[in-house]
Amino acid sequence: AIIADDDAPLVHSVSYGWQGELSKIGCTKSQTGDVDDDFQKLAARGITIVFASGDSGSGCTSGLFSSCSKLYPSWPASSPFVLSVGGTRFIDQDKTAGEMATDQFGSGGGFSSMFSQPDWQSTAVEHFFSVASDLPPSSAYDRKGRGTPDVSAFGQNFQVENDGEVTGVGGTSASCPLFAGLISLLNEARFAQGKPAMGFINPFLYQNADCFTDVVKGNNRIGRSGNKVDKGWDAVQGWDPVTG
Numbered sequence: 001a002i003i004a005d006d007d008a009p010l011v012h013s014v015s016y017g018w019q020g021e022l023s024k025i026g027c028t029k030s031q032t033g034d035v036d037d038d039f040q041k042l043a044a045r046g047i048t049i050v051f052a053s054g055d056s057g058s059g060c061t062s063g064l065f066s067s068c069s070k071l072y073p074s075w076p077a078s079s080p081f082v083l084s085v086g087g088t089r090f091i092d093q094d095k096t097a098g099e100m101a102t103d104q105f106g107s108g109g110g111f112s113s114m115f116s117q118p119d120w121q122s123t124a125v126e127h128f129f130s131v132a133s134d135l136p137p138s139s140a141y142d143r144k145g146r147g148t149p150d151v152s153a154f155g156q157n158f159q160v161e162n163d164g165e166v167t168g169v170g171g172t173s174a175s176c177p178l179f180a181g182l183i184s185l186l187n188e189a190r191f192a193q194g195k196p197a198m199g200f201i202n203p204f205l206y207q208n209a210d211c212f213t214d215v216v217k218g219n220n221r222i223g224r225s226g227n228k229v230d231k232g233w234d235a236v237q238g239w240d241p242v243t244g
Contacts, residue, residue: 075112
């Protein structure tokens, strides 16, 4: 519907995804390929698609007596034609103390076995592997796969108003629309100067990483319910598969 609409919104926020074998939700390789083709068409039209990176951390699903053998970043957030947004919280719940990766739930991230690593993020990923330690076994992920998330935003104890009451919620489903809103504000500023929309924003963000606050505390060895899992990633200096 968006592809056929000549006046479609220029930024879309999507809080949906799956961290696991796609066959378990009835998705075939052909179907996921078709979806990715459509994302590519939207990117070519100058439309920004923003996806929550998931709330299951590294995507490590451990059994009662076994550890996970494979890590699953969220799809469709792992498509190279969308922007993937992870989650952060305030250190010590103090807004003046900086941010760290969420720990009420795991900020979704890792390396896709479905999509190759785009050129625009290869330098950032190479740097990650040069400084990271305590890595999962190489058999659990594809080092040359598309890395997620690209960026992160506040997503734990996120304040919303519900039925007249202010309450805290959590999830990359909060981080994602927050970042999408920032992109819309960038577009507005660009339009005022006669410039086009940001469109496919991923290469621009990686080329201008110094514009962002680098989150270097926390990890995503955390499941959806805040439970600890045995494999995952650490936030480090520069890009990482926890907070981008």
